[in-house]
Amino acid sequence: MDEVELVGAQKTLSPVLRAKALDNLLPDPILGDKYAEQAMRRLDPGYDTGRFGTSQIGLAAVVRAKAHDDWARTFLDEHPDAVVLHLGCGLDARVYRIDPPATVDWYDLDYPAVIELRQQFLPPREHYTLIASSVTDLTWLDRVPHDRPVLMIAEGLVPYLTETDLRRLLTTGVDTFPTGQIQFDTVAVWAWRTSKWDPTLRKYGTRFHCGFDDPASIAAWHPRLEYVDETPMNDSPLLMAKAPTNVRRMYRLLNLLPGMRRSTRIVRFRF
Numbered sequence: 001m002d003e004v005e006l007v008g009a010q011k012t013l014s015p016v017l018r019a020k021a022l023d024n025l026l027p028d029p030i031l032g033d034k035y036a037e038q039a040m041r042r043l044d045p046g047y048d049t050g051r052f053g054t055s056q057i058g059l060a061a062v063v064r065a066k067a068h069d070d071w072a073r074t075f076l077d078e079h080p081d082a083v084v085l086h087l088g089c090g091l092d093a094r095v096y097r098i099d100p101p102a103t104v105d106w107y108d109l110d111y112p113a114v115i116e117l118r119q120q121f122l123p124p125r126e127h128y129t130l131i132a133s134s135v136t137d138l139t140w141l142d143r144v145p146h147d148r149p150v151l152m153i154a155e156g157l158v159p160y161l162t163e164t165d166l167r168r169l170l171t172t173g174v175d176t177f178p179t180g181q182i183q184f185d186t187v188a189v190w191a192w193r194t195s196k197w198d199p200t201l202r203k204y205g206t207r208f209h210c211g212f213d214d215p216a217s218i219a220a221w222h223p224r225l226e227y228v229d230e231t232p233m234n235d236s237p238l239l240m241a242k243a244p245t246n247v248r249r250m251y252r253l254l255n256l257l258p259g260m261r262r263s264t265r266i267v268r269f270r271f
């Protein structure tokens with residue numbers, strides 16, 4: 001295997017992948033994603049298979065992925081001719097979990113180093129294309145069809161973009177396609193502002209670059225963009241049902257703190 005070195009925000013794909021891999025080891029998993037486990041073993045053969053622990057990047061990340069999957073499935077049921085743009089895909093195996101029909105064209109985009117790892121760890125499939133680019137260099141949009149409904153998914157990506165870059169991405173997306181759904185997760189302003197002290201982000205040499213206390217207000221960025229809804233993460237019934245007792249207690253406690261319950265918000269827009 002060629003050595004690929006991940007840097008900064010690219011490294012943040014690892015704890016999220018680990019969470020999905022650990023989920024697959026549970027007797028009754030949430031995602032049941034065998035590709036996550038395979039990819040994690042390739043990324044770090046000695047990875048800690050011990051416990052989810054109480055980190056935010058644990059079971060809650062699996063719940064977040066399930067929420068994005070459920071929204072994506074609903075959209076693709078309604079739009080079987082869609083183009084899917086999975087932005088900041090990391091080593092996530094969403095395309096295999098959802099297994100869309102051949103009428104859907106799916107694009108996974110991330111930095112070149114991450115895409116190189118994907119090519120090594122995950123199998124190719126029909127109607128599936130990898131794009132090695134920063135999401136902020138919008139010339140990548142020239143490589144996808146523009147005349148079909150679009151589903152833009154960004155899981156765990158938006159906090160690493162500046163608000164200016166996010167705005168350009170969303171407004172250009174709306175201008176490029178006839179109709180579509182955009183779903184992503186954001187962090188609260190306090191989480192963005194304090195991210196330079198976050199031990200996990202510090203370890204990876206990165207930090208957040210934007211945050212929103214009212215993500216629904218993003219709809220005002222484009223006249224055709226409409227906010228649809230939000231789905232819970234830190235207080236989701238699924239998280240509470242699946243979490244081991246210590247993790248559940250930790251979340252119940254943290255969710256009592258102002259700002260904590262909605263420190264990450266998973267939101268959906270349509271146009």
Ligand SMILES: C[S@@+](CC[C@H](N)C(=O)[O-])C[C@H]1O[C@@H](n2cnc3c(N)ncnc32)[C@H](O)[C@@H]1O
Binds near residue numbers: 089157
């Ligand atoms: C927390 S990881 C999430 C990975 C994946 N979406 C998941 O949920 O498993 C953040 C991902 O965003 C990617 N990323 C951050 N900034 C990016 C940019 N400007 N362009 C493309 N990808 C980016 C990183 O390389 C990384 O793979």
